[in-house]
Amino acid sequence: MLKVEDLNVYYDKIHAIKGASFEVRDGEICTLIGANGAGKTTILQTISGLLQPKSGKITLDGSEITGRAPNKILLQGLAQVPEGRRVFSKMTVLENLEMGAYTRKDAAGIREDYEMVFQSFPRLKERIHQQAGTLSGGEQQMLAIGRALMSRPRMLLLDEPSMGLAPILVDEIFSIIRQVNQSGVTVLLVEQNAAKALEIAHYSYVLATGQIVSSGEGKSMLTDSSVRSAYLG
Amino acid sequence: MDFAQQLINGIQLGSIYALIAIGYTMVYGIAKMINFAHGDIIMVGSYIALMIFQNTGLPVWGVIAASALASALLGMAIERLAYKPLRGGSRMSALITTIGVSILLQNVFLLLFGSSPKPFPAAFEGEGFTLAGVPVSRLTLVTLLVTLLLMVLLTLFVGRTKLGKAMRAVSEDQGAAQLMGINIDTSISLTFAIGSALAAVAAVLYSSTYPLINPYMGSMLGLKAFIAAVIGGIGIIPGAMLGGFIIGIAEALIKGYISSALVDAIVFSLLIVVLIIKPSGLLGKNEREKV
Numbered sequence A: 001m002l003k004v005e006d007l008n009v010y011y012d013k014i015h016a017i018k019g020a021s022f023e024v025r026d027g028e029i030c031t032l033i034g035a036n037g038a039g040k041t042t043i044l045q046t047i048s049g050l051l052q053p054k055s056g057k058i059t060l061d062g063s064e065i066t067g068r069a070p071n072k073i074l075l076q077g078l079a080q081v082p083e084g085r086r087v088f089s090k091m092t093v094l095e096n097l098e099m100g101a102y103t104r105k106d107a108a109g110i111r112e113d114y115e116m117v118f119q120s121f122p123r124l125k126e127r128i129h130q131q132a133g134t135l136s137g138g139e140q141q142m143l144a145i146g147r148a149l150m151s152r153p154r155m156l157l158l159d160e161p162s163m164g165l166a167p168i169l170v171d172e173i174f175s176i177i178r179q180v181n182q183s184g185v186t187v188l189l190v191e192q193n194a195a196k197a198l199e200i201a202h203y204s205y206v207l208a209t210g211q212i213v214s215s216g217e218g219k220s221m222l223t224d225s226s227v228r229s230a231y232l233g
Numbered sequence B: 001m002d003f004a005q006q007l008i009n010g011i012q013l014g015s016i017y018a019l020i021a022i023g024y025t026m027v028y029g030i031a032k033m034i035n036f037a038h039g040d041i042i043m044v045g046s047y048i049a050l051m052i053f054q055n056t057g058l059p060v061w062g063v064i065a066a067s068a069l070a071s072a073l074l075g076m077a078i079e080r081l082a083y084k085p086l087r088g089g090s091r092m093s094a095l096i097t098t099i100g101v102s103i104l105l106q107n108v109f110l111l112l113f114g115s116s117p118k119p120f121p122a123a124f125e126g127e128g129f130t131l132a133g134v135p136v137s138r139l140t141l142v143t144l145l146v147t148l149l150l151m152v153l154l155t156l157f158v159g160r161t162k163l164g165k166a167m168r169a170v171s172e173d174q175g176a177a178q179l180m181g182i183n184i185d186t187s188i189s190l191t192f193a194i195g196s197a198l199a200a201v202a203a204v205l206y207s208s209t210y211p212l213i214n215p216y217m218g219s220m221l222g223l224k225a226f227i228a229a230v231i232g233g234i235g236i237i238p239g240a241m242l243g244g245f246i247i248g249i250a251e252a253l254i255k256g257y258i259s260s261a262l263v264d265a266i267v268f269s270l271l272i273v274v275l276i277i278k279p280s281g282l283l284g285k286n287e288r289e290k291v
């Protein structure tokens, strides 16, 4: 579904992504795991159009999206849950979801999707008119995921959704990601929490200093030597 | 003059400061820059209104609307041509560019109209009503009502409409807003258009009160309104409104009871005092610095 070929991204002179290539298959959960500073966020932001690559090619279902504006890429069906959640903290829960549906015009469908989000995250419904900044970390992560789902994406990119959350919340977030995937949304999950990510992934890539160093089918990676030595101890 | 009369004068002047301060605060909140050319938009708005008054038979409301529209287009054009290319660069270069645009506008109007002040027609002449023995002129009444109406409309726009909410989203987090599919260029253009239109309305109200206009009239007026925006909490729209009224009323009372010569000194001191007590302004939250 999503194909990244020989991607090179720079921050001025810093060569952050060095020829990374990988593929996310339709309907699957694919994870990209790697240590802090490996380049995970850079890759996701480049896919979403927030950063421009120096070279390389990104295609979604065969059509090229490399370097296109973020709103165009969103309209192609690709939504991102950014690192650190980045909910609009001075806006209410409902307004955040409304922003998630910004590009849509179908009022009835949008209302349906509010209900869908509130069904998956009942706690958000209780706080519907509360400012997002007053939510707990876990609730903000749920809101960030709900907000991204409001665009009715075909594919969801998640950047370290477990970051800073208590273990019980991490489990809840991961089970939601699995549900989202089962509802037909392809997922690219970026994580430092490799053990957790590998449990739900169909396929995995390991990123180190801007390069893909290893890859393999989901659980088989739990025994991969590069993964074991780097992340699982 | 008695206290009530001074207070009414202060509210009238404060309305004008508030309308101008909104432009500073919205541009700061959404484009993250201080636009020192904003004061000169007031001057341009006044000259445009004067030209329309002299050359057409348009009624005063039509003149205000036309001047607001022309100023909005000018504000958008300035942003596109002068500020947008610098977006993402250092704040200092953007700041210096706004000062450059300010000087440019002053000199263009100096060339076009000369340096001698031009008389501005009396737009809202006549009696208003008497409030507890104090006469309130029609101009005062119009100024206050127009300001309140525009504030209500702006509050509804920003609070309730999709475009207004998108502007708030951009002001909080440009990257996240882009991920929602919001076009930040559009939001920033709209911000400049709204700020400039409000400045043009303020210009007609101000020039009707002090009916001599010149190419430098925007400097002091803009600076005072900027102070109002900072006192209220820059980036916060209700703060700009509050700050505008505070400065206007303070100025009128200082003029009435202390000394006209000390007005500016005391207003600037007021700014310093507020910034010492509450650096983020009266309505600002003392947020942790983002890393």
Ligand SMILES: Nc1ncnc2c1ncn2[C@@H]1O[C@H](COP(=O)(O)OP(=O)(O)O)[C@@H](O)[C@H]1O
Pocket: A011, A014, A016, A034, A035, A036, A037, A038, A039, A040, A041, A042, A043
């Ligand atoms: N805005 C930036 N400017 C310069 N260098 C950056 C910037 N953002 C990230 N980097 C560098 O790019 C590399 C990859 O960063 P990032 O994509 O954030 O990694 P990860 O998400 O895997 O932690 C790191 O070496 C980081 O220091």
Ligand SMILES: [Mg+2]
Pocket: A037, A040, A041, A042, A083, A160
């Ligand atoms: Mg990261």
